[in-house]
Amino acid sequence: xxxxxxxxxxxxxxxxxxxxxxxxxxxxxxxxxxxxxxxxxxxxxxxxxxxxxxxxxxxxxxxxxxxxxxxxxxxxxxxxxxxxxxxxxxxxxxxxxxxxxxxxxxxxxxxxxxxxxxxxxxxxxxxxxxxxxxxxxxxxxxxxxxxxxxxxxxxxxxxxxxxxxxxxxxxxxxxx
Numbered sequence: 001x002x003x004x005x006x007x008x009x010x011x012x013x014x015x016x017x018x019x020x021x022x023x024x025x026x027x028x029x030x031x032x033x034x035x036x037x038x039x040x041x042x043x044x045x046x047x048x049x050x051x052x053x054x055x056x057x058x059x060x061x062x063x064x065x066x067x068x069x070x071x072x073x074x075x076x077x078x079x080x081x082x083x084x085x086x087x088x089x090x091x092x093x094x095x096x097x098x099x100x101x102x103x104x105x106x107x108x109x110x111x112x113x114x115x116x117x118x119x120x121x122x123x124x125x126x127x128x129x130x131x132x133x134x135x136x137x138x139x140x141x142x143x144x145x146x147x148x149x150x151x152x153x154x155x156x157x158x159x160x161x162x163x164x165x166x167x168x169x170x171x172x173x174x175x176x
Contacts, residue, residue, distance in 0.1 A: 008139040046073035058083035089137030
């Protein structure tokens with residue numbers, strides 16, 4: 001494993017220990033847990049069609065009181081879940097947008113619906129994975145989905161991936 005990947009894993013693993021990953025995994029259960037953990041509602045929304053024109057497949061909007069995650073709806077369920085987990089990664093890693101797409105009149109202004117752009121504190125929407133923030137969010141999403149617990153050991157999820165890992169004897173314990 002490359003040094004860069006190992007460094008990303010080390011950055012993300014401590015956050016995993018704070019999560020109560022549902023077993024079997026369910027994105028809705030994880031979102032309910034995160035909402036309680038953060039003390040603020042977490043809402044999931046399908047991403048409006050016009051967002052594809054702006055190059056987004058998912059985004060996280062944080063207001064003063066709530067979190068909103070938008071995901072591409074015209075893709076496989078597993079991909080939708082990964083998009084949500086990626087945005088959860090941004091949220092847990094406390095990433096901030098480095099540009100101002102949340103400004104009124106910006107390319108994402110139509111997505112707000114009932115949200116006043118003045119209430120939006122953070123909005124992340126990305127189209128590539130070349131930045132450190134994107135790589136961290138992607139790593140955390142993958143670790144959550146594979147059942148990592150933050151201790152370097154996997155929970156034994158009962159889904160197809162967990163059964164395949166168990167059958168093949170795959171473990172991430174030796175990867176660092």
